[in-house]
Amino acid sequence: xxxxxxxxxxxxxxxxxxxxxxxxxxxxxxxxxxxxxxxxxxxxxxxxxxxxxxxxxxxxxxxxxxxxxxxxxxxxxxxxxxxxxxxxxxxxxxxxxxxxxxxxxxxxxxxxxxxxxxxxxxxxxxxxxxxxxxxxxxxxxxxxxxxxxxxxxxxxxxxxxxxxxxxxxxxxxxxxxxxxxxxxxxxxxxxxxxxxxxxxxxxxxxxxxxxxxxxxxxxxxxxxxxxxxxxxxxxxxxxxxxxxxxxxxxxxxxxxxxxxxxxxxxxxxxxxxxxxxxxxxxxxxxxxxxxxxxxxxxxxxxxxxxxxxxxxxxxxxxxxxxxxxxxxxxxxxxxxxxxxxxxxxxxxxxxxxxxxxxxxxxxxxxxxxxxxxxxxxxxxxxxxxxxxxxxxxxxxxxxxxxxxxxxx
Ligand SMILES: [Zn+2]
Numbered sequence: 085x086x087x088x089x090x091x092x093x094x095x096x097x098x099x100x101x102x103x104x105x106x107x108x109x110x111x112x113x114x115x116x117x118x119x120x121x122x123x124x125x126x127x128x129x130x131x132x133x134x135x136x137x138x139x140x141x142x143x144x145x146x147x148x149x150x151x152x153x154x155x156x157x158x159x160x161x162x163x164x165x166x167x168x169x170x171x172x173x174x175x176x177x178x179x180x181x182x183x184x185x186x187x188x189x190x191x192x193x194x195x196x197x198x199x200x201x202x203x204x205x206x207x208x209x210x211x212x213x214x215x216x217x218x219x220x221x222x223x224x225x226x227x228x229x230x231x232x233x234x235x236x237x238x239x240x241x242x243x244x245x246x247x248x249x250x251x252x253x254x255x256x257x258x259x260x261x262x263x264x265x266x267x268x269x270x271x272x273x274x275x276x277x278x279x280x281x282x283x284x285x286x287x288x289x290x291x292x293x294x295x296x297x298x299x300x301x302x303x304x305x306x307x308x309x310x311x312x313x314x315x316x317x318x319x320x321x322x323x324x325x326x327x328x329x330x331x332x333x334x335x336x337x338x339x340x341x342x343x344x345x346x347x348x349x350x351x352x353x354x355x356x357x358x359x360x361x362x363x364x365x366x367x368x369x370x371x372x373x374x375x376x377x378x379x380x381x382x383x384x385x386x387x388x389x390x391x392x393x394x395x396x397x398x399x400x401x402x403x404x405x406x407x408x409x410x411x412x413x414x415x416x417x418x419x420x421x422x423x424x425x426x427x428x429x430x431x432x433x434x435x436x437x438x439x440x441x442x443x444x445x446x447x448x449x450x451x452x453x454x455x456x457x458x459x460x461x462x463x464x465x466x467x468x469x470x471x472x473x474x475x476x477x478x479x480x481x482x483x484x485x486x487x488x489x490x491x492x
Contacts, residue, residue, distance in 0.1 A: 102327040102379040102440075137178075143170035151185070157192045164189050179212040186212070196465040199225050199232075200452040232458065238443040241488040244475035248403035249383030250354045251435040253477025254292065256303055256364035260285070261357045263311045263370045265341055270324045271372040273312065277416040281371065282310065284421060288428045288463065295468040299478035307361050313370075316344040324372075326413075327379045334381075338409065341370055351406030367435055368409040369428070376413035378427045380434035383408045384492040401491070408435050425463040430455050433468075436476040446486040 138145040147170045151163035167185055170176070190205035206222050247253060262285065264273040289306045296304050315322070325337045338350055347353040350368055358366040383405035390399050410431040414424045433455060434440075441447045441457035451469035452458050460466040468476075470483040482489055 102377045137176075141170070141174045141176040144174050144176040146170075148181070148185075151188075157195070161189070161192060183209045183212040187218070194225070195461065197459065197461040198453055198465065199229050200449055200458070203229075233442070233448060235443040236448055237445050239440075240445055241490055242441070242444060242447075242471065242475075242485065243384075243439050243490050243492050245382050245384045245437045245439075245492055246475060246477060248385055248405065248437070249408035249435060250351070250358060250366040250368075250406050251382075251408060251432075252365055252437075254296065254304065254365070254433075254436040255301055255477055257305045257307065257361065258365045258367065259307045259309060259357045259361040259363040260289075260367045260369060261309050261311060261354060263313050263341065263345070263368065265313050265322065265370055265372045267315045267322050269315075271374055273373055277373065278310070278312075280421075281416060281424070282308070284424050285428060288425055288432070291425075291429060291463050291466075292432070296478060298468075299473050301478050307363060309357060309361075311345055313341045313344045316340075324374070325411075327377045327411075334411075338370065338411075349407070350409050354408070355406060365436075367432060369412055369432070370409055371412040371414070373415055374413060375415045378411060378413045378431050380410045380431045381408055382434050382437070410435060422462050426455075426459055426466065429463055429466070433472060433476060438472045438475040441471065444487055450486050 134145075137148075144167060147163060147167035151160060151167055154160045154163050164185055168182075171182060176182075186205045186209035190202045190209065193199070193202035193205060203222055203225050206218055206225075210218055210222075251258070262282070264278055264281075265271050266273045285308060289304075289308075293304045293306075296302070322337050322340045323333075325334055329337075342348065342350055342353055345353065347356075354366040354368050357363070357368075383403050385401035386404045388399060388401050390397055392398070410428075412427060412431060414420070414427050416424070438456055441451060441454055447457060450457075451471050453460060453465065453467045454469040454472050455463075455466040456472050457469075468478070470479055471485055471489075473479040474481070474483055474489075
């Protein structure tokens with residue numbers, strides 16, 4: 085069997101992925117933001133409406149009563165699903181009642197910042213009967229979405245970097261080398277802010293492990309190591325950088341952070357951590373304590389190997405790149421924890437192979453609650469949809485998507 089290694093065929097694939105976090109929350113037009121829906125009693129002209137519905141549509145009635153008694157949105161969503169499925173199977177079609185459930189569901193979606201779903205629910209309500217107030221609200225949500233989606237048209241395709249770099253896939257033993265960058269001027273850390281950040285990381289990792297279980301991945305074991313990179317008088321103090329800095333400036337910044345830890349480069353640093361912990365994967369997070377757009381540098385394949393097995397040529401791609409890290413630029417502030425959760429989770433997904441969805445043209449109504457697409461109000465409402473699960477190694481089969489998925 086002949087085997088040939090074509091090195092440097094792919095000169096060097098690295099991907100910079102920048103996360104845009106919207107600092108403004110959506111404020112609805114209605115002043116009353118409480119969840120309200122009309123009850124059967126209020127809706128009905130007839131006194132015996134309850135009895136009539138209960139007798140004619142017992143399943144729907146039970147689901148509807150259950151919905152009214154729920155105290156959490158998660159349970160309410162489950163009850164709503166039951167109510168609609170019962171309405172369908174029993175032929176219940178009272179437009180006022182069904183409409184009120186759609187509106188209620190829209191409110192829950194909106195509270196979670198799942199605006200695409202909120203619009204869908206509002207449209208279903210409008211189909212039952214039209215109301216100008218709701219039409220205006222849909223318009224307002226669409227306007228908000230167009231602001232959130234300002235970068236939607238940037239990409240046509242999705243680039244998955246499966247099995248490349250020190251963070252090959254989000255599985256097994258994962259060492260996270262968390263570096264607090266403290267230059268004494270622009271980015272500083274106290275024991276308290278470091279401690280709070282560590283707690284956020286643990287919550288993010290719980291979220292990741294829970295999401296993994298839904299794909300049958302049960303073996304994730306995080307080991308967190310923390311480091312403080314201080315200004316070193318022997319080195320030039322790290323200047324501040326942003327995602328807009330040129331590649332060379334970013335590399336220099338990272339190099340000086342590594343030098344203050346006594347390391348040659350980020351690749352050697354993470355390889356050392358992986359070895360020390362006997363880990364399968366390694367992630368470097370460089371956290372600067374100021375606000376900018378966070379970004380991740382991820383590795384792609386660097387080499388291709390062609391071999392002939394049983395007379396057939398097969399091509400295998402692999403990577404010798406190890407310059408992979410997250411540059412987290414989130415200032416630690418008491419009221420910004422949700423953003424930090426989101427940014428940590430989102431950026432970590434990149435190094436494991438996932439691409440952004442928020443800037444892909446045809447992803448505006450695809451995997452809308454995915455961590456790489458729209459931001460949810462809290463991490464609990466963000467999901468790992470099959471496209472991201474595929475890219476980070478949780479799903480073998482390439483999902484069907486309205487855009488091309490490239491592996492590099
Ligand atoms: Zn991103």
